[in-house]
Structure formats: structure tokens, C-alpha cells
Amino acid sequence: MSSSEVIRHLIEGLHSSAxxxxxxxxxxxxxIKLLGAAQGLVAALTRPDEAVASITHGAGRHMCLQVANDLGLFDLIVSKSRSAHEMASVTGADEKLIVRIMRMMVAVGFVEQSGDGVYSATPMTRVMTLPSVKAGVEHTLEGLDILQSTPEYLKKNGYHLPRTMTDTPFQFARKTELDNHKYxxxxxxxxxxxFQVFMDGLYGGPARAPWWTWYPIEDVLAVDSDVAFVDVAGGNGHQTAGLLRAYPGVKSRLIVQDLPEVIEGIKVLDSHIERMPYDFxxxxxxxxxxxxxxxxxxILHDHPDNVCHTILGNIRAAYDSGPLQDTDLGYDRAGDRSTASATRQRYHDVLPERRS
Ligand SMILES: C[S@@+](CC[C@H](N)C(=O)[O-])C[C@H]1O[C@@H](n2cnc3c(N)ncnc32)[C@H](O)[C@@H]1O
Known part of the structure; x- marks a missing residue:
């Protein structure tokens, strides 16, 4: 098929997707079906030089987002449409810098620009004012040096995958022996x-339906037991807080575990939820x-298999007859079967009696 025929075929596919x-x-x-079809069409219409440049220049977009965040530009525009001149006088930044940052923001649809040079909000501008979204942009930019060091790390170690949490590109880049979370x-x-604020909202999601809407947790909570639920490495406890909002009558103990520094940093959490410092x-x-x-x-996607075995083994030794729930299994519903089956395999390795 010629390129033109491929494109025509993809346009027809796009039409029939809806x-x-x-x-x-x-x-x-x-x-998701339409997005896949549209992405196929965009890929077919993109020239090779454009395709490579969009990857190699991607970090520049990320940097512009962070500068816009630091200057509070999204918050300024969400409350009122403004010119670059106005934003420069509020923030103290050079007007030309504001224009350049906003040029990128307009290109990616995060703001709109009218003919008279006034910028106004799009739905994305509003998303960019959410604390978890701002935190996600900041946290991922903070880690770019690790990506930058990864080719060098792999070259030095003979292109072997990391087998421990303390010999990875992270330690190589940051010159530390600590694993990334402890660091x-x-x-x-x-x-x-x-990072924890980022995890509370994951870019303003929901990336997927909360697990308690598709997992029969009410059957579990109905059983009389001392401890109902343990959120292992639960960060600020947003998952447990969501569960309690959905089932406010739960009497048994609900527990959030994480590293001591994270548990101590929790600012808001219902008093029914216990905060437990714990190293998994x-x-x-x-x-x-x-x-x-x-x-x-x-959790498990962050770690090599041997560490997952340790985490799961510690849980196996503690659980009685209840289920072990990994929300990553929910990926099945979003279509990412590879993650789901890899996770299941890990369970089966360590919890053979639960093979289904
Ligand atoms: C990717 S976050 C997931 C947080 C939360 N479960 C969620 O879904 O939002 C990974 C969490 O693992 C925690 N963590 C990392 N190493 C840990 C350890 N050795 N013991 C306990 N928690 C740990 C981190 O502090 C962080 O909160």
C-alpha cells in the first residue's frame, strides 16, 4: 500500500471506531479505541524528522511547564484572561520570557491565545492549577538527571538490567547507596x-476507576475482624481515605504503612485510619x-523481582485468610494486560496456594 492508501485506510478506521x-x-x-486510531493516523502523517524531533525536544516542553508553574502563570490565567505584559508586571519576569513560555503552552493546548495577544484558560489550564499536577511536573523534572545517566550506567555495567534496588541508574546518578525512596x-x-502530593492525585486523574468500585470490598468489610485493611506503602493514605469515604461505617482497623519520614509528614487523614511507620x-x-x-x-512495578518476593513474602506471613489486593491488576480493565499478567505471575510465584 502507498502512504496515501495507508492514510486513507486509517481515516476510515477512525470513522468506524465510533x-x-x-x-x-x-x-x-x-x-481509548479512538485515541489509538487517531494516534495511528498522526504517526502515518508525521515525517521522520518531525517524529525524532518531537522526542528529542520533549524535555523542553517539560521545562517550560515547570517555569510556567514556578511563575504561577496558570493560576493567573485561570482567574482572568491576561496579556504577557500584565503577567510580566505581576511576576517580575521579562515579558519576552513570558511570551516564549506561553508560545509553548499555546502549542500544546494548555492555554489559548486570542488575536490581540491575550491568553485565556482552556480545560488544561484548570488541570494545571491542581496541587498534585504541579507536584507531578516538578517531581518528574527533578528525576531527569537519572534518565540522562542511564545510557552511561548501562554502558559501564555491560547492558545488564538492575537486579537490586541499590545498584541502578538512580544510585549512579545521585552517588548514593540508598534506594530511591529512602534517598x-x-x-x-x-x-x-x-512526590507524595503527586501520588495523592496522579495528574488529577482518575487514571483508572478507584479499585473499591470494582473489587467486592464490602464482602470483606462485612466480616468481623480486628484489622480490616492495610495499605502497604500507602504514602499519605489517599487510597485508605477514599475507601473510608466510600464505606464510612467500617468499624475494624484501617492502617496506612510507609517509611517513617512519609508517615510523619502526613498532614490530613481521618482519625479512624492508623498511621504506621513500617519498612516493607x-x-x-x-x-x-x-x-x-x-x-x-x-508498588511492585518499582522493584526487581527479588524485592517483590520479599515484600509479598512478608505479607504472606502476616495474612490469614483474606485476599491480597494489588490495584495494578486493575490495568486489565484499562487494557494493559502485560502489566497485569506480570504482576499475577509474581503473586503465583510467591503465593502458589492462591493460583487461580
Ligand atoms: C509509587 S508510591 C505509591 C504510594 C501509594 N501506594 C499510591 O498508590 O499512591 C511508592 C511508595 O512506596 C513507599 N516505600 C518505598 N520504599 C518503602 C519501604 N522500604 N517500606 C515502606 N514503604 C516504602 C514510598 O515512600 C512511596 O510512598
Missing amino acids: TPGDDLYSDERTR YAEVRPETMKT LTPQPETVKGARVFLLSN
């Missing part, structure tokens, strides 16, 4: 706080033994 009456944005299945907790507590590489404390559910949300 049937009349479909809710094209709110229905997740339809949205942030102990050496850069402010960055750890930003060590045995689970006696006080959580027999818990009905252990939640691992966004």
Missing part, C-alpha cells in the same frame, strides 16, 4: 513531600497479623 450515539469522551473503551525520605525530604522489607508487625486485605498500590 458509532453514532457513542459517548466519545466519557466512555473509556470508546475513548528522598532521608536526603531530600522536600522532594519526598512533593522487614516482617509485618504482629499488630496487623490476620488483616483481611493488604493493598499494594503502585
